[in-house]
Amino acid sequence: MVSERIRELGHIDEAACRRFQSAVEFAGRKWVGAILLAGVRGARRFSEYRGAVVGISDRVLAARLRELEAEGLVERHVRPTTPVSISYTPSTRGLQLMELLQPLVDWSIAGESQADGATATRTTRG
Numbered sequence: 792m793v794s795e796r797i798r799e800l801g802h803i804d805e806a807a808c809r810r811f812q813s814a815v816e817f818a819g820r821k822w823v824g825a826i827l828l829a830g831v832r833g834a835r836r837f838s839e840y841r842g843a844v845v846g847i848s849d850r851v852l853a854a855r856l857r858e859l860e861a862e863g864l865v866e867r868h869v870r871p872t873t874p875v876s877i878s879y880t881p882s883t884r885g886l887q888l889m890e891l892l893q894p895l896v897d898w899s900i901a902g903e904s905q906a907d908g909a910t911a912t913r914t915t916r917g
Contacts (some may be wrong), residue, residue, distance in 0.1 A: 820858075826847075826855055826856065827865075836877075837853075838854070863885075865882060867878070867879055
């Protein structure tokens with residue numbers, strides 16, 4: 792199941808290991824995946840992200856959007872209207888990350904349905 796490319800890497804130097812670990816830790820931060828997923832699904836305005844990411848506070852959403860922008864995963868667009876209109880879209884880099892995370896999204900959805908099935912089986916046998 793592991794790709795040949797990964798097996799062929801051989802020795803990973805310390806700098807590459809740190810970069811990889813940093814990327815994994817950032818992508819795994821609370822709300823980052825959900826915010827990126829919301830952007831891929833069409834959220835643009837702050838209120839749309841807030842509605843799509845259930846349970847996130849305004850303060851945390853604002854902080855995560857700033858972090859995603861700083862990492863080059865989200866682009867912030869400001870339109871000088873009254874009031875100012877700000878939107879956030881996944882960058883090319885953000886879309887690439889979501890493509891890499893797609894198997895994890897699929898796996899989590901499949902696991903959810905399997906867990907639901909197991910719960911139903913335990914309940915009916917109970």
